[in-house]
Amino acid sequence: MTEESHDIDRLLEIMARLRDPQRGCPWDVEQDFASIAPYTIEEAYEVADAIDRGDMADLKDELGDLLLQVVFHARMAEEQGAFAFADVVAAINDKMVRRHPHVFGDASVEDARAQTEAWEAQKRRERERNGDTDGSALAGIARGLPEWQRAVKLQKRAARVGFDWPGIDPVLAKLEEEVGEVRAEFDADGKPPADTAAQARLEEEIGDLLFVAANVARHGGVDVGSALRRANLKFERRFRAMEAMAAADGTPLEKLGLDAQDGYWERAKAGE
16 A cells, blocks of 8 residues: 555544544534535635645645545545445546546547537536436536636636627626616615615626626636635735734724825835
8 A cells, every 4th residue: 555545544534533423523523515515615715825825835735625625525425325435536537537538548639729628528428428408508517616607607608609709899898888787776875775676686787797797807818716816815915004004103094084094005005
């Protein structure tokens, strides 16, 4: 047995002990698939964050946390007699070989784009063999994805059959149109609507605006999640700098008016 195999076996043993009804951890024992799923999503985002920051030591730790999530789900499934961790590994091994005939077989592809098309075609054939009769170009897009990611996938699938903007200009024009429609849902004083029906319309218009914004990113070849993570980090960095400068001047940020706060914001930007 290799050292890597021993480490995996030890991880599986640790999870089995944590889930032991008599000797395990009470928190781990009471979890189920639904309660663990949010942690799985969170760990995936923390992996992406470590990559964005270029922190390899943190990436190692976060990948371990993500692996633990796989082991946790597999252990719960094994307890139900559904499948075990070894079945998860076998399934992904088989899938990778099956979906890469140009690597493990005699097929050939010209480039990465052709491989992506071949991958999607193989997924479609697999769905059909499994009895999925949904023939839509949008079939197979998981509803459990973060909505921004699902929006981009829907747009990409539609684009494959030609339903797409011909360039960035009409997309930006549509974005401006959606901004106007959102603005129209606010009252004359710029406040959100008070009644339920109007609030529902506002939500719908904001949804349209965000959907088009995702389309702008797609046309620019920009990953929406990565762009938003960077924007969040930038805002946090500048806001913390504002707080530090205000504190150094002897006045908490919350005690200042908006004009003074804007001044600190501009100083924070200039200091980068």
